[in-house]
Amino acid sequence: MKPLLAYNDKKVSKGEAVLLSVENTITNSKGENGYKNAVNRILELSTASKRKDKFFHVSINFPEQDKAKIDNHLLQKVANDYMQKLGFDDMPYLIYKHDDTNHPHIHIVACNINEKKKAIVSSNDRIISQKATRELELKYDLTVISSKKGENIKPNKETRVNFNSLREELNYHIKYALNNYKVQNIGDLEKYLKINNLELQVLNGNKVINGKEVNYHGVVFNRIDVDFKRSQKGIKASSLNLKPTVENLEKIFKRNEPYHKSKKASIKNQLDYILSPYDKITMDQLKKVLLLRDIKLNDRYDSNNKLVGISFENLSTGYKYTGEQISKKYTAKNLADLIGEKIQIKPAVITEMNYKKVQDNLENLNINQKIQTLIYSGFKVNYQNNQLSISDYKNKTGGYIIINDNININTGTIELYKQSKNIEFNNLSNVNILQFEHSRAKLEGDTEKEERVLNILEKIQNPRETDNTKELRHIKENLDDQFQDNYVYQINNDDDSNKLSDIDKNARKKRKPGSRNL
Numbered sequence: 001m002k003p004l005l006a007y008n009d010k011k012v013s014k015g016e017a018v019l020l021s022v023e024n025t026i027t028n029s030k031g032e033n034g035y036k037n038a039v040n041r042i043l044e045l046s047t048a049s050k051r052k053d054k055f056f057h058v059s060i061n062f063p064e065q066d067k068a069k070i071d072n073h074l075l076q077k078v079a080n081d082y083m084q085k086l087g088f089d090d091m092p093y094l095i096y097k098h099d100d101t102n103h104p105h106i107h108i109v110a111c112n113i114n115e116k117k118k119a120i121v122s123s124n125d126r127i128i129s130q131k132a133t134r135e136l137e138l139k140y141d142l143t144v145i146s147s148k149k150g151e152n153i154k155p156n157k158e159t160r161v162n163f164n165s166l167r168e169e170l171n172y173h174i175k176y177a178l179n180n181y182k183v184q185n186i187g188d189l190e191k192y193l194k195i196n197n198l199e200l201q202v203l204n205g206n207k208v209i210n211g212k213e214v215n216y217h218g219v220v221f222n223r224i225d226v227d228f229k230r231s232q233k234g235i236k237a238s239s240l241n242l243k244p245t246v247e248n249l250e251k252i253f254k255r256n257e258p259y260h261k262s263k264k265a266s267i268k269n270q271l272d273y274i275l276s277p278y279d280k281i282t283m284d285q286l287k288k289v290l291l292l293r294d295i296k297l298n299d300r301y302d303s304n305n306k307l308v309g310i311s312f313e314n315l316s317t318g319y320k321y322t323g324e325q326i327s328k329k330y331t332a333k334n335l336a337d338l339i340g341e342k343i344q345i346k347p348a349v350i351t352e353m354n355y356k357k358v359q360d361n362l363e364n365l366n367i368n369q370k371i372q373t374l375i376y377s378g379f380k381v382n383y384q385n386n387q388l389s390i391s392d393y394k395n396k397t398g399g400y401i402i403i404n405d406n407i408n409i410n411t412g413t414i415e416l417y418k419q420s421k422n423i424e425f426n427n428l429s430n431v432n433i434l435q436f437e438h439s440r441a442k443l444e445g446d447t448e449k450e451e452r453v454l455n456i457l458e459k460i461q462n463p464r465e466t467d468n469t470k471e472l473r474h475i476k477e478n479l480d481d482q483f484q485d486n487y488v489y490q491i492n493n494d495d496d497s498n499k500l501s502d503i504d505k506n507a508r509k510k511r512k513p514g515s516r517n518l
Contacts, residue, residue, distance in 0.1 A: 020079075023080065057107065061105040064102050077140075173196055181318065355390065
């Protein structure tokens with residue numbers, strides 16, 4: 001505890017840091033009494049355990065580009081939210097703001113032992129911590145930080161563990177890398193150890209055993225200093241707890257394969273689900289949606305701004321997989337075909353979304369009424385081989401979905417269906433679109449939208465009647481004549497206010513060619 005406090009207090013005395021806040025003490029004061037209360041309470045709680053990691057010290061760093069939006073109030077909010085997410089919400093802790101670097105950062109000192117004499121964070125704290133920081137980055141609109149290029153492994157230096165020897169340090173980190181991170185090859189294990197200032201060397205050679213020369217390969221571990229110099233001779237794998245020899249490591253890597261297979265399958269399934277409604281999606285939108293699912297998309301471009309590299313990082317584990325490892329359809333080349341400057345939803349999805357909004361109010365209609373209602377509500381209808389399919393008027397091409405099979409329609413509906421084929425849905429006027437939307441608002445029961453569209457329609461002065469308008473007007477008149485007594489809009493049993501022709505205040509008046517309503 002003393003070294004942790006001394007480090008921060010020394011910064012304060014030099015003017016390089018300030019005690020930003022004291023939390024969960026009697027006074028919560030930043031003064032001398034508040035500081036002493038917090039330290040005494042932390043020491044009191046720590047005496048209940050003999051764990052080596054009974055004190056918690058974390059540094060939360062912010063990118064330099066976020067400096068303008070960060071003040072003391074935000075730093076304190078981030079710190080408190082972070083500690084709450086890790087389980088320290090009722091524990092005393094000290095928050096220091098450091099100003100000795102260009103990038104803003106805070107340090108938090110706490111006791112890792114709670115009232116029940118249990119550790120609050122353990123070997124899995126990195127996963128919890130990373131998830132918490134990712135959520136806070138999104139919550140406070142801060143830059144999202146990813147791992148360095150080429151690194152699948154992120155170290156955990158947030159809970160400081162004091163080791164009595166190199167052997168003890170190696171046993172801890174090797175076990176953590178193999179059993180928690182579940183590294184899957186020598187390269188990943190080397191990266192993890194290197195980040196923690198440890199080294200792995202695979203030695204190959206020949207030696208004579210019982211008079212015979214045999215090939216051998218062994219593993220030696222060591223500590224390296226800041227200049228990457230070995231601090232001592234090193235320790236053989238065979239003398240460590242897990243005996244991480246080359247042979248044993250290969251077995252563990254094999255054992256970890258199903259874990260990574262399931263993680264890659266999970267990313268693929270989520271990508272499939274996210275992308276299923278789109279013909280095109282922007283890269284920014286895809287990144288945002290993936291981040292909400294704890295997946296970081298890393299993209300790389302060449303000098304011509306062509307997408308040449310894709311990887312997906314599981315933020316819960318820190319592991320990064322290339323697009324090709326996830327699926328062939330998510331390589332940079334194939335994913336580039338799905339990326340566009342604007343979002344384009346698949347036509348069939350647009351139809352499905354809009355049909356679901358009106359589907360319930362169509363259930364009580366017979367098939368003839370249903371078809372006629374759909375036509376006047378802006379759905380393109382296709383009737384073929386006793387099968388009914390529809391597409392939304394917003395779709396320029398395609399987008400048909402089947403909604404009924406094995407049906408028969410009467411002669412009048414067939415004529416109406418043929419008449420609807422004359423409507424050029426790719427060349428609708430604003431009036432046509434508003435009339436469709438007004439009908440849909442009624443069908444959906446959205447009175448607010450209905451009134452809003454009606455107000456716009458009433459403001460349009462003498463629009464020119466296009467061929468589309470004529471066709472739609474004829475359809476409307478046909479519908480009014482056939483279904484004015486039992487049309488779906490008459491849900492309130494109010495013939496005057498709910499007839500299909502009622503799209504303005506003169507619903508009872510027969511519309512003449514050239515009028516602004518259908």
